[in-house]
């Protein structure tokens with residue numbers, strides 16, 4: 001695959017996503033690009049058969065695009081960039097895939113990370129950017145650019161924390177790689193037949209299954225030149241998947257390019273990430289830059305645990321919500337609340353980690369298609385899941401870590417299921433006693449964000465506040 005490669009950077013780079021550098025100079029150029037970018041690439045690629053009469057959906061889509069263009073022209077936005085995709089050193093077949101996905105301009109993380117990721121000799125990367133700002137495209141395009149399509153063997157291995165995220169990432173790989181001869185394969189539960197040896201160029205999986213396949217010699221690692229960890233802080237956390245991830249990393253060549261991406265890199269994993277990906281180029285956010293402006297954050301003060309359910313039920317009776325995700329701490333709570341909501345006439349499904357693969361896939365597919373509007377779940381899908389129609393996230397239980405300490409990272413990932421790529425959304429936290437109030441306040445202080453009260457005794461007022469935020 002021929003590639004117009006940008007000049008390789010000299011030495012290690014450490015960038016803050018908010019540093020301005022050449023951005024102001026590029027503003028007028030960027031506005032010019034926007035006015036042409038919106039029409040040019042899509043028109044040349046979309047087949048004529050796609051043309052149809054405008055429907056109300058088109059107007060919604062157009063509105064988002066116009067707003068997105070404004071946001072992408074704002075130097076303070078994480079979606080801002082000065083360059084177009086054509087200037088990032090990508091192969092034309094990948095550009096075709098990108099434009100067919102209706103991406104017109106890169107986001108800040110894409111613009112900054114891609115030239116570093118594609119430079120030769122390959123260099124490790126630790127990349128941080130807010131939720132919903134397009135990190136997936138950055139590492140997917142790197143995998144698709146780096147593999148040798150003439151070699152039928154796994155060359156890029158992408159590890160992520162959940163089956164659902166693996167499936168979503170595969171979808172992006174297939175769309176972006178549509179005009180390449182790439183082969184990609186899952187390494188998730190029930191995806192590889194007994195006796196099968198994976199020969200796909202790109203492998204996407206969860207660490208447990210990947211480790212298992214390596215042990216069974218079903219996943220050869222000799223040609224792996226790229227190891228990607230999405231949700232890297234989670235993949236490296238010692239209470240979580242850190243052990244398995246480290247074992248896998250120790251089995252790949254020492255000169256393999258290591259790419260770590262996440263919206264969060266808490267202090268306690270920083271040293272470990274730097275050891276895991278030595279000499280990496282780093283793109284970091286400050287603690288105060290982590291929240292996404294488009295997500296309005298609220299809380300509702302419930303009288304006790306029982307009242308939380310009444311408030312939830314009332315909320316869904318009064319509000320017209322697009323799609324929403326309710327997060328709870330425990331699997332049994334998810335099932336119990338789904339049962340009670342269903343008996344009260346609300347259409348809701350649950351998803352958690354002990355369900356079998358077929359059930360999980362069906363729930364997620366139904367929710368993604370929009371057949372189901374409300375999903376209640378645990379932290380299993382707190383990270384990475386991208387469903388643009390989700391405009392409300394409810395923290396039925398405030399997120400805490402395994403030692404019951406407030407967990408700002410999980411909070412950020414959970415609320416980040418809405419407000420994707422410049423869209424607006426709302427999150428509502430339920431507090432019901434002193435402890436949960438303190439936990440929420442600790443999260444608010446850690447992130448320096450504003451969480452506004454919505455009354456539980458004046459539903460007309462509550463409806464107004466939330467309706468405005470959900471617009």
Ligand SMILES: Nc1ncnc2c1ncn2[C@@H]1O[C@H](COP(=O)(O)OP(=O)(O)OP(=O)(O)O)[C@@H](O)[C@H]1O
Nearest residue numbers: 103105106107131132133134135136263384386421
């Ligand atoms: N340049 C772009 N132009 C338009 N849309 C984009 C662009 N890049 C990404 N998107 C879209 O933005 C959404 C969010 O992207 P993505 O899922 O990669 O975010 P993320 O940064 O990985 O978020 P998270 O931290 O939650 O995992 C997706 O729907 C994706 O298709």
